[in-house]
Each structure stands twice: as C-alpha cells, then as structure tokens.
Amino acid sequence: MYLRQIELENFKSFGGKVTIPLMEGYMAITGPNGSGKSNIGDAIMFVLGPKSPKAVRAGRITDLIFSGGASKSRAKSMTVSLVFDNKDRILPWNDDTVRLTRYVKLSDNGEDYTSYFYINDQKSTLGEFDSLLTKARISADGYNLVQQGDVTHIVQMSNLERRRIIDGISGIASFDADIAKAQGEKKEATDNLNLIDVLREDKERQLKSLEKDKEQAQIYLETKNSLDVAKAQLTVRQRDKEVSTLENLTQYTDKLRGELEVLKKEKETVRNQHAENEQAIIAKEAEIEAKAGPEYRKVKDDLENTKIKLATEKDRKETSEADIRNQNEFKAGFLESIEENRNLYRTLSESLNDLKIQHDAAKEEFDNAKKEEAQISEETTRHGGELTELQKKIVTLDKDIDSAIIIDQDARTAEAAAKIVLDHAETGKADAEEALETAKFEMKDADQNLKEVQNEVGPDNTEEISKRILALKQEEAQLEDKESQLRSALDRANNEYNKLSAEKRASDSVNGAGEAVSRILALKNTGQIAGIRGTVAELAKVEPGYETALGVAAGGKMQAVVVETDAVAAQCIQYLKSNGLSRVVFLPLNKMMPGKPRAKAIMVLKRTEGYATDFLDFAPEYTNVFWYVFQDTLVVKSLDTAREIMGGIRIVTREGELIEASGAMAGGTIRKNTIAKFGPTAQGALDEAAQNVRKASEALETVREMLRDKRDAIRAADDEMRRIAGSDNASRDKLAAAKASFEQTKRNLKTAEDNLTRAVKELETAKSDLVQKTAAAQTTGQNLENLRNERTAARERMAVIAPADLQERIQAVRNKVFECSQTVNDLASQIGGAKAELSGLDKQK
Structure with a gap:
C-alpha cells in the first residue's frame, strides 16, 4: 500500500483543482519558498483528521480555505482527496484503490462551516476514517508524517514516550485497544448471559407454576362438573320445595277467599243497617219538623252555617292576631324612626333658617361691595384706554362668574342630594339584608320545627315500611345462608391447617x-x-x-x-x-x-x-x-x-x-x-393455610356484622310501624300547624329576597347618579375656577396701569368683594346641603 495521488481544490494556497501524482518508493517535492510544498503535507494531515487545526498550521479549519489572494475572491468550499494503492489490502477495504475525501463548506455567515467525509465517493464519517486508518497503522497524531523538528523531539524524549510512539506505529497500541474493547464486550456478553440465566430460571419457575395451575384447572373443571350436577340436583329439590310451598299458598289463599266472602256479607249487612239508620234519622227529622214547624229546618241550617263561620272566623282571628303583632312591632320601629326624622328635620330647618339669615346679610354686604366696586369701575372708565377695556372685561367676567356660581351651587347641591340618596340606598340595602337574614333564620327555625314534628308524628307510610321490612327479612335470609357457607369454609380451613401443622411437627421430628x-x-x-x-x-x-x-x-x-x-x-x-x-x-x-x-x-x-x-x-x-x-x-x-x-x-x-x-x-x-425427606419444608403450605383461616374468619365476622346491622334495621322498622299505628289526631293537627308556619315563613323569605333585589337596584342607580352628579360638579367647578383666574389676571393688569390711589381703592374693594363672595358661596353650599337632607327626609315621609 502507498499514497498514489493527492487531489486538492481551493486548499490553502492552491486555488482551483490541483492533482499531485506520487510514485511508489522514495519521492521528493522541490520548489522555491512560498510555493506550497509544506501545504501538501498539511493537505495529507488534514484528511487524516488531526485533533487540532494547529497540526496543519491553521488557527481554525476555515483558515484552510483558499483566500483568493490579491486578484481572486475567497472560495466557499475546499476539497482534499488522498488516493491509496490498496492491492495488498492493508487498508481493510475490499477495493484496489481507496480514495479518502474530506470536503468543507462555509456557511452563509462566512464564519461557521460543515465538514463531510467520503470513502470512494460514498458518504462516510470521521469515525469510519479513524477506524480504517488505524487498521493500517496510520494516524494524523502519530509519526506517519515526519515534519521539521520531529526527529529532534523523538531523540530528546524519554524511553517510555518513545516506546509509545513505536507501539503506535507498529499497531501494538491499536491491538491493545482492540483487546481492551474485546474484553469489555466479553464482560458485557457475560453479564447478558447471567441475566439471561436469571430470566430463564424465572421463566422455568413460571412454567412450573403454570403446570401446577394447569393441574389445578383440571381439578377445577372436574369439581365444576360435580358442582353443576349438585346445582342441578339442588335446583330440582328447590323446585319441589317451591311447588310444595305453592300448594300450601294456594290452600291458604282459598281459605282467605272464603273468609273474604264472609266479611263481604257482613259488610253488606252493616251497610244495610247504616242505610236503615239514615232513613230512620230522616224520618225522625221529618217528624220533628212536622211537630215544630218550618222553623226547625231553618234553625238546623243556621246551626250548620254558624259552625262553619265559627271555624273560619277562628282561623281568621289567629291570622289577624299574628298580623297585628307584626304590624305593632313594625309600627313601634317606624314611629321611633319617624320621631328621629322629625327631630332631625326640626334641627335642619332651624339650621337652614339661620343659614338663610346669614346668607341674606352676607348677600347684602356683597351687594354693597359690588356697588362700591361699580363706582370705582365708572371712575376707571373715565380714564379711558386699556384701563377702560379691562374694566369692561372684568364687568363681563363678573356677570359670567355670578352665573357660574349659581350653576356650580346647583351642581354641588345636586351632588350632595345624590350622596344623601346613596346613603339612604345603602341603609335600605343593609336593612333588606338584615331582614333577609332574619327571614332565613325564621325559615330554618320553621323547617327544623317541621322536621321535629314530622319525626314526632312520623309519616303515614305503613305500606312502604311493610315493603321495607319484607326486603330486609329477605336480605337477612341471604346473609344467614352466607354465614352458614362461611362457617363451613372456616371449618374446612381449620381442618387443613391442623392437618398441615401435624405433618410439619412430624416432619421436623423425623428430620431431626x-x-x-x-x-x-x-x-x-x-x-x-x-x-x-x-x-x-x-x-x-x-x-x-x-x-x-x-x-x-x-x-x-x-x-x-x-x-x-x-x-x-x-x-x-x-x-x-x-x-x-x-x-x-x-x-x-x-x-x-x-x-x-x-x-x-x-x-x-x-x-x-x-x-x-x-x-x-x-x-x-x-x-x-x-x-x-x-x-x-x-x-x-x-x-x-x-x-x-x-x-x-x-x-x-x-x-x-x-x-x-x-x-x-x-x-x-x-x-x-x-x-427423613428431601425437599422444601412444609412451612410455606402451613403459612398459606393459616392465611386461608384468617381470610375465612375475617369474611365470617364481616357477614355476622352485616347480619347484626340488618336485624337492627328490621327492629327499627318494626318500631316505626308501631309508632305510626299509635299516632293520634292531636299530632296530626300539630303537623298541619307546623306546615302552615313553614309555608308562611317561606313567603316571608320570598318577600325579603324581593326587597333585597329592589334595594340593590336602587343602590346601583344611586351610585350611577352620584357619579354623574360628581362629574357635573367637577365640570362646573373647573369652569368657575377658569373664569376667576381670568378675572384675577385682568385685575392684576389693571392694578399695574391704574394710578396709585386708585390701585389701593381697587385692591381694598376687590378683597372685600372676594371675602363677601366666599362667605356667600359657603353659606349657599351649606344651604344646599341642608335642603338636600330635608329633601331626603321629605322622601321618607
């Protein structure tokens, strides 16, 4: 294996696409300084994936992209490919030629980037690059590439550090890493096997448990078949029992029908006797009427009518007496309120008269001050010029202010009246709420009284109670049947427990x-x-x-x-x-x-x-x-x-x-x-048997408690039946009176609720009216204030341009007019408040 070719595009100083062929064996690259020789080594390092950009002499990866130089613009991406001859398959890739390509693309902001990896033009990852190169003992951080200073550095380093480099180049470090990885995988596989063993054992235990369940299910099916046969036999016996019961009931019904026929005949006889008595009474009345004359019939009718009227008047009297008591209580409170209002009215009237007297005196003094001011104004007018214009303006403003004062006083009076109405509305709402609470209390008291009377008298529901007693007795019979079954189950559980306990003692004794x-x-x-x-x-x-x-x-x-x-x-x-x-x-x-x-x-x-x-x-x-x-x-x-x-x-x-x-x-x-016997001890079965005994005992006690409650309910129903049967007419009358009282308090509660609703509406109306009146008063007050400020400005200007002696007279009369105006306004406001309160009291009349 050897590096056969390097392909560059926009990498560092190489703009555009550049291909550098390399031959097998020793090969040198020469060129002047700055021609890019070192950049070729950086390109190789870049593809191998160094841990730091400093390994390729760059501050950041993006610094490796071709900058454009003096005449070109900066590139948006770069690509470097290393082409290896792999005929000897040192690189674990099934191909004679392996091309490792790394592509970096700048983002739109020019700062960030995205990096891509390819193997033979197939998309890959940096991890796959590292794995492939490590198998061939090639590393960017190793010494596959010996750069300037590396030899000196290797000579000067310690033996241990040099040994690490040799291990890395020879592949020993890679093998050690593979061994460590294999050992980790082995440990993980061992742990998984142990876990599988645990799960297998658990499944085996479950399988054994299911086999036991299967045996129990077979036993259950056999038992169920036996139970079905037993149920069928029981059904037949119950049917025979019911048939016998039906025959007995039929005989009893026939007997009752015979007795019913006898009673019907007796009833017919009594009815005939009653008819005969009625006829005798009519005949006797006719005889009396014949002897006494027509007056007898009239007296009799009058007597019957009088009885009816007497009962009606008695009821009306009781109702009227209750109404009179309520009216008297209301009258007393109302008279007391009237007296308080009268005293307040008298006090307010006297105060109003005093205020009017004071107001008239202040008004007279104000008028005199105004006359004096008018004389000075005429004298000022004679001076002519600006002084005359100012005087005319002040006269006009005085008239406007007088009108504004009247409007403001009316608005203030209306606001005060609205406040009084609001106070009365709040008082009315509070009274209505108090009356509603009283009505609720009386309603609750009447309801409680009615319940007590109903409990005392008891409802006339004998038929319902009879049905309830019959249902309770049927439930009692069912519970008695359950009690019997649970007693049998408890006996069987106790026998099983005793048997296992004896076997356990024997086993312990035998096993020593x-x-x-x-x-x-x-x-x-x-x-x-x-x-x-x-x-x-x-x-x-x-x-x-x-x-x-x-x-x-x-x-x-x-x-x-x-x-x-x-x-x-x-x-x-x-x-x-x-x-x-x-x-x-x-x-x-x-x-x-x-x-x-x-x-x-x-x-x-x-x-x-x-x-x-x-x-x-x-x-x-x-x-x-x-x-x-x-x-x-x-x-x-x-x-x-x-x-x-x-x-x-x-x-x-x-x-x-x-x-x-x-x-x-x-x-x-x-x-x-x-x-002596092998195998688990019998303690588990014994504990299970004890648990069964406890469960059966608890279930039996629960049923017995239910049975006691059911019998108590039957006794209570019997007592209620006897109490209803023994109730008298006086109790019935008492119940009727309690119902009538309850209905009356119910009507009173409805009236109180209606009154509260009306009071709430009046209160809301008063609040809304007060808001409007207050806004109007604020508006008139602001208008008055503006006019006064304008007049004050005119007077101040007049004081500046008027002669000295005239200025003193103007200031003196102005102060007097202002004081009198304030006094008149205050008294007018007090008069308005007094009138508003008197108006409120008049409304209460």
Missing part, C-alpha cells in the same frame, strides 16, 4: 430438626447472618420411588447446614456457643472438596440403578455438598442384588437396607413417617 438448626435457619430468615443457604434436606428434590433409599443413605447428614463460606460457618458456630446451643454440622461451599467414585463402584455401576446422587435434583453449585453426603453410594433394587456386589462399596436398596463398604448391613421394618 433440633432447636440449634431451627435457630440457625431463623437467622437466615431474619437476615441477621448473610450467607446461610439452608439444610441439605431443603436443597434437593428426590425422584419418586427413591425417597426411602436416599433418606436412609443420607441419615443425619440431611440436617447439616450449607453456608457460602467458612467465615459464615465460624460466625454461626460462635452464635451457637454464645447461646448455649448444641452442635451443628456446617458445609461451607468455598471449602467443600470434590471426590471420585472408587474403582469397585465404577466396576459394578452397570449392575445397579445408579449413584444415589443421580436420583437427586439440586443446583450445580451443591455438587461437592452432596458428594460429602452420599459419596459413591450405589442404589440397587433389592437386597439380593446388593449381596451379589457387596464388599468395598456402600449400597442402599430401594426399600431402605443399607450395606457399608466394610460389609456391615442394616435393615428391618421402616415406617414411612419416620424416614
């Missing part, structure tokens, strides 16, 4: 699980000591049919406790010593040694059913543990087979006879319940 082992396993369950796996018996399962053989062969070793390390075993032993507990055998997984079968066992293996460990299912990590327990114990079908091969090997028969390697034989009758 003493207190010491139980305490060690308790440490495992509570997490006080980590690393305890369990007993040998718990860590394996036995194929069916070999339970007796393996239980005898393992013996007491079944209660040995498996732990993870000898440190855990030492910690457990220290715990046993500290608590005075007996000895326990511990099997640390990190120290258990493997073993090999003896030659004799291997020789006779084919004549047996297999090693004892062949019939156990346990995790591979426990292989050394179960070798310790069984070693090369062989399992045979019968004692005869065992006798044929015994001697130098340990043998156990499927029925439990044990022959040691020494030749010792043990056998006899074995009770199944005395043999």
Whole structure:
C-alpha cells in the first residue's frame, strides 16, 4: 500500500483543482519558498483528521480555505482527496484503490462551516476514517508524517514516550485497544448471559407454576362438573320445595277467599243497617219538623252555617292576631324612626333658617361691595384706554362668574342630594339584608320545627315500611345462608391447617430438626447472618420411588447446614456457643472438596440403578455438598442384588437396607413417617393455610356484622310501624300547624329576597347618579375656577396701569368683594346641603 495521488481544490494556497501524482518508493517535492510544498503535507494531515487545526498550521479549519489572494475572491468550499494503492489490502477495504475525501463548506455567515467525509465517493464519517486508518497503522497524531523538528523531539524524549510512539506505529497500541474493547464486550456478553440465566430460571419457575395451575384447572373443571350436577340436583329439590310451598299458598289463599266472602256479607249487612239508620234519622227529622214547624229546618241550617263561620272566623282571628303583632312591632320601629326624622328635620330647618339669615346679610354686604366696586369701575372708565377695556372685561367676567356660581351651587347641591340618596340606598340595602337574614333564620327555625314534628308524628307510610321490612327479612335470609357457607369454609380451613401443622411437627421430628438448626435457619430468615443457604434436606428434590433409599443413605447428614463460606460457618458456630446451643454440622461451599467414585463402584455401576446422587435434583453449585453426603453410594433394587456386589462399596436398596463398604448391613421394618425427606419444608403450605383461616374468619365476622346491622334495621322498622299505628289526631293537627308556619315563613323569605333585589337596584342607580352628579360638579367647578383666574389676571393688569390711589381703592374693594363672595358661596353650599337632607327626609315621609 502507498499514497498514489493527492487531489486538492481551493486548499490553502492552491486555488482551483490541483492533482499531485506520487510514485511508489522514495519521492521528493522541490520548489522555491512560498510555493506550497509544506501545504501538501498539511493537505495529507488534514484528511487524516488531526485533533487540532494547529497540526496543519491553521488557527481554525476555515483558515484552510483558499483566500483568493490579491486578484481572486475567497472560495466557499475546499476539497482534499488522498488516493491509496490498496492491492495488498492493508487498508481493510475490499477495493484496489481507496480514495479518502474530506470536503468543507462555509456557511452563509462566512464564519461557521460543515465538514463531510467520503470513502470512494460514498458518504462516510470521521469515525469510519479513524477506524480504517488505524487498521493500517496510520494516524494524523502519530509519526506517519515526519515534519521539521520531529526527529529532534523523538531523540530528546524519554524511553517510555518513545516506546509509545513505536507501539503506535507498529499497531501494538491499536491491538491493545482492540483487546481492551474485546474484553469489555466479553464482560458485557457475560453479564447478558447471567441475566439471561436469571430470566430463564424465572421463566422455568413460571412454567412450573403454570403446570401446577394447569393441574389445578383440571381439578377445577372436574369439581365444576360435580358442582353443576349438585346445582342441578339442588335446583330440582328447590323446585319441589317451591311447588310444595305453592300448594300450601294456594290452600291458604282459598281459605282467605272464603273468609273474604264472609266479611263481604257482613259488610253488606252493616251497610244495610247504616242505610236503615239514615232513613230512620230522616224520618225522625221529618217528624220533628212536622211537630215544630218550618222553623226547625231553618234553625238546623243556621246551626250548620254558624259552625262553619265559627271555624273560619277562628282561623281568621289567629291570622289577624299574628298580623297585628307584626304590624305593632313594625309600627313601634317606624314611629321611633319617624320621631328621629322629625327631630332631625326640626334641627335642619332651624339650621337652614339661620343659614338663610346669614346668607341674606352676607348677600347684602356683597351687594354693597359690588356697588362700591361699580363706582370705582365708572371712575376707571373715565380714564379711558386699556384701563377702560379691562374694566369692561372684568364687568363681563363678573356677570359670567355670578352665573357660574349659581350653576356650580346647583351642581354641588345636586351632588350632595345624590350622596344623601346613596346613603339612604345603602341603609335600605343593609336593612333588606338584615331582614333577609332574619327571614332565613325564621325559615330554618320553621323547617327544623317541621322536621321535629314530622319525626314526632312520623309519616303515614305503613305500606312502604311493610315493603321495607319484607326486603330486609329477605336480605337477612341471604346473609344467614352466607354465614352458614362461611362457617363451613372456616371449618374446612381449620381442618387443613391442623392437618398441615401435624405433618410439619412430624416432619421436623423425623428430620431431626433440633432447636440449634431451627435457630440457625431463623437467622437466615431474619437476615441477621448473610450467607446461610439452608439444610441439605431443603436443597434437593428426590425422584419418586427413591425417597426411602436416599433418606436412609443420607441419615443425619440431611440436617447439616450449607453456608457460602467458612467465615459464615465460624460466625454461626460462635452464635451457637454464645447461646448455649448444641452442635451443628456446617458445609461451607468455598471449602467443600470434590471426590471420585472408587474403582469397585465404577466396576459394578452397570449392575445397579445408579449413584444415589443421580436420583437427586439440586443446583450445580451443591455438587461437592452432596458428594460429602452420599459419596459413591450405589442404589440397587433389592437386597439380593446388593449381596451379589457387596464388599468395598456402600449400597442402599430401594426399600431402605443399607450395606457399608466394610460389609456391615442394616435393615428391618421402616415406617414411612419416620424416614427423613428431601425437599422444601412444609412451612410455606402451613403459612398459606393459616392465611386461608384468617381470610375465612375475617369474611365470617364481616357477614355476622352485616347480619347484626340488618336485624337492627328490621327492629327499627318494626318500631316505626308501631309508632305510626299509635299516632293520634292531636299530632296530626300539630303537623298541619307546623306546615302552615313553614309555608308562611317561606313567603316571608320570598318577600325579603324581593326587597333585597329592589334595594340593590336602587343602590346601583344611586351610585350611577352620584357619579354623574360628581362629574357635573367637577365640570362646573373647573369652569368657575377658569373664569376667576381670568378675572384675577385682568385685575392684576389693571392694578399695574391704574394710578396709585386708585390701585389701593381697587385692591381694598376687590378683597372685600372676594371675602363677601366666599362667605356667600359657603353659606349657599351649606344651604344646599341642608335642603338636600330635608329633601331626603321629605322622601321618607
């Protein structure tokens, strides 16, 4: 492989397209200073992708784009391609020629840029460039290109740094990186495999669980079929029971119909007697009328009419008395308010009269001042010129101001009146709100009273209560049925729990699980000591049919406790010593040694059913543990087979006879319940049974509580029925009176709500009117102020041009006129306010 050609376009000093062919072997490029020799090396470095632009003698990548020189414009992009001869495939690319191209394009702002990479004109990335070049041991930051000063730098650097350069050039560094990457991928793959194992084991457990569910489902289907048959039988029995009940009801109905016919006849007899009595009464009245004359009929009619009138007048009297009481209370408050208004009216009238007197006096004094001012004005007019014009203007302004004062006073008076109306409207709204609250309180009190009377009297809904009692009794019967079923379920759950509890005690007794082992396993369950796996018996399962053989062969070793390390075993032993507990055998997984079968066992293996460990299912990590327990114990079908091969090997028969390697034989009758068993303890099933007992007990207690509540409801309904049946007419009258009072307070509440709505509207109208009056007053006041300012300016000008003695007289009379005007205006404003208040009081009349 060698660099065959360099292609440039707008790179540094090379404007336009330039192709530089290179031959295999040694080749030199010569030229004068500044001709671009070094730029060719920069072009090669640029394609190889240095980490810093400084490696190609540039501050930024964009500095590499052809600047245009003195006569051309700057280029918008640049392209550099390195063409390699790759016939020897040193570059891992399946092509004889490999062209690596890097293209840089300026953005519109002229500062930023976009960089593109191509391999044989196919779009690529900088990462793919690096990977391809690294495989060929080419690097922009290495020493594939030796530039000025590089040799001196290599000679002066340390051995370690020089070794790194050699490793990089030779590819060792790349291989080391590949190895590190491969190791990382290996670790990741190992972690994934471990995760897959965990997931697989979880799926296997789920599969076993589903198989158990399948078995349970089959049992369920069989049970359901049995249940369907039982339900069908129950339905038949219920039908027969209902048929029998229907027959009894039919007989009872026939009996009631017979009694009803008898009662109808008795009713007809009573009705005939009543008709006869009515006729007798009519005849007797006719007889009395014949003897007493027509006056009797008249007296009788008058008596009936009088009774009706008396009842009507009594009701009207009670209503009138209530109205009179309300009117008297209102009258008292109204009279008190009238008296207050009268006193206020008198006070305001007196104040108004005094104000009028003061106003007349001030007006007279004001008129005198105005006359004096007029005399001075005539004297001023005689002087002629500007003074005369000013005097005329002041006279005109005085008239305008007088008119403006009257308008302003009217506006102020109207504003004051609007404020008074607003105050009265706010007071009316407050009174209406208070009346509404009172009506609400009375309504609430009447409603409460009606409810109390209704509760006391009770509704006349005997038919509804009867239906409710019947429904409650039906629900009671259903709950009693549920209670019976739950009692049966609880009994079954208790029996199951007792059975499992007895089996657990027997299993513990057989397996020899003493207190010491139980305490060690308790440490495992509570997490006080980590690393305890369990007993040998718990860590394996036995194929069916070999339970007796393996239980005898393992013996007491079944209660040995498996732990993870000898440190855990030492910690457990220290715990046993500290608590005075007996000895326990511990099997640390990190120290258990493997073993090999003896030659004799291997020789006779084919004549047996297999090693004892062949019939156990346990995790591979426990292989050394179960070798310790069984070693090369062989399992045979019968004692005869065992006798044929015994001697130098340990043998156990499927029925439990044990022959040691020494030749010792043990056998006899074995009770199944005395043999130690492999497999998980029965504690899980026992806990589940206890949970079932708790659930059944809680469900039963819930139903019993519901049954108690239902019976309480039945008793309450019976009491209500008896109370309604025993209510009298006085209670009914009391209820009617409470209803009438409630309806009256309801009407009063409606009236109060209407009054409040009207008061709110009046208040809003008063507010709007006040806003308008205030705006008008402000406008008239501003106009008056403008006129006064204009008059003041005219007077000030007149004071400047008038003679000295005339100026003094003008100023004196002007002050007097101003003071009198202020007094008159103030009094007029007070009179207006008093009139407005009197107007408000007149409206209240």
